[in-house]
Amino acid sequence: MPTAIAVTSADLVLPAPDRHTPGAAVLDPPERLDLDAALTGTAALLERHGHLVAVVPSWLPRATVQRLHTVRAILETDRIALLDIDLPPLGTALLVRQLRQLSVFDFSPGVIASAARLLSHYIYAGALLGSVAKLDRIPVGLKAHARSWSPSAQFAVLAHPAPHLARLSGAGAGRTGGSHGAGRAAGRAKGSGGEAAAGLPPGPEFATHLTFARGQLASDWVAAELAPAWQVQGVMENPLPADSAGWWGTPKLVEFAAGIPDPAVLYQLVASVRREECRWCGLELIGDRCGFCAAPLTAPPPPAGPASTARSRR
Secondary structure, three states, X not given: OOOEEEEXXXXXXXXXXXXXXXXXXXXXXXXXXXXXXXXXXXXXXXXXXXXXXXXXEOOOOHHHXXXXXXXXXXXXXXXXXXXEXXXXXXXXXXHHHXXXXXXXXXXXXXXHHHHHHHHHOOOEEEXXXXXXXXXXXXXXXXXXXXXXXXXXXXXXXXXXXXXXXXXXXXXXXXXXXXXXXXXXXXXXXXXXXXXXXXXXXXXXXXXOEEXXXXXXXXXXXXXXXXXXXXXXXXXXXXXXOOOHHHHHOOOOEEEEEEEOOOHHHHHHHHHOOOEEEOOOOOOEEEOOEOOOOOOEOOOOOOOOOHHHHHHHHO
């Protein structure tokens, strides 16, 4: 069986793009599942799959994170990877789907776990917001805070891979779609070097699909203007994750995330990276840190002794 991919909420499991992509296990939080049941369920996953890779988003309550670590400690196993992920909710769900796609290939559990850091660099995650007054995940200037009080304000925000915030202006900002607005956006979106213009967030320079989810903001800007501007190969709408409003600081939003959709491309991307052996747990890894034990690829330098410290002061 493929390595199990686990999440802490069912709304982080996007629909499978094909019949080969497996689902994900849901590790319920303490308020929904007691410790004994959590231990039994996790042990069953390990028995069936051998290894478990659990995505741990940065916004999780402390009690949920502690439960995950408690389960791993009580089971006394090194076959559970807890991956700290700092992406918005929809971007996290997109990364989870990519890990699910990778799990069917011939990668070892250690490579799949450490691949999460690599794949996250290729995810573009943001939102169209009706207010940035409570947004604390990226820098927000005083002028943007002040403009948030306007009832018609809309902001294009990119949280990852690099922060970007701009207020949308003009007649197209509040429209519900329209081919003229989309055409103008596509025509002006990228100049030399792929730079964004007119407030549009800078987009990926590789083939992507765009996933978006509507909150309480009535706008088709993401599908009608951003998608053609980024020249995405496909657009899919999904329900909004429950934690999105809290992450973005407002329920008036349309969240979006773009990423590589092709499993073959994901495979080549991961397979092209040199594999190493973790010096602590012995599992394979790519990059500079093991996904299971979190040990760095190379040992830290030894602390300076008294003799070397004395020499350095001369």
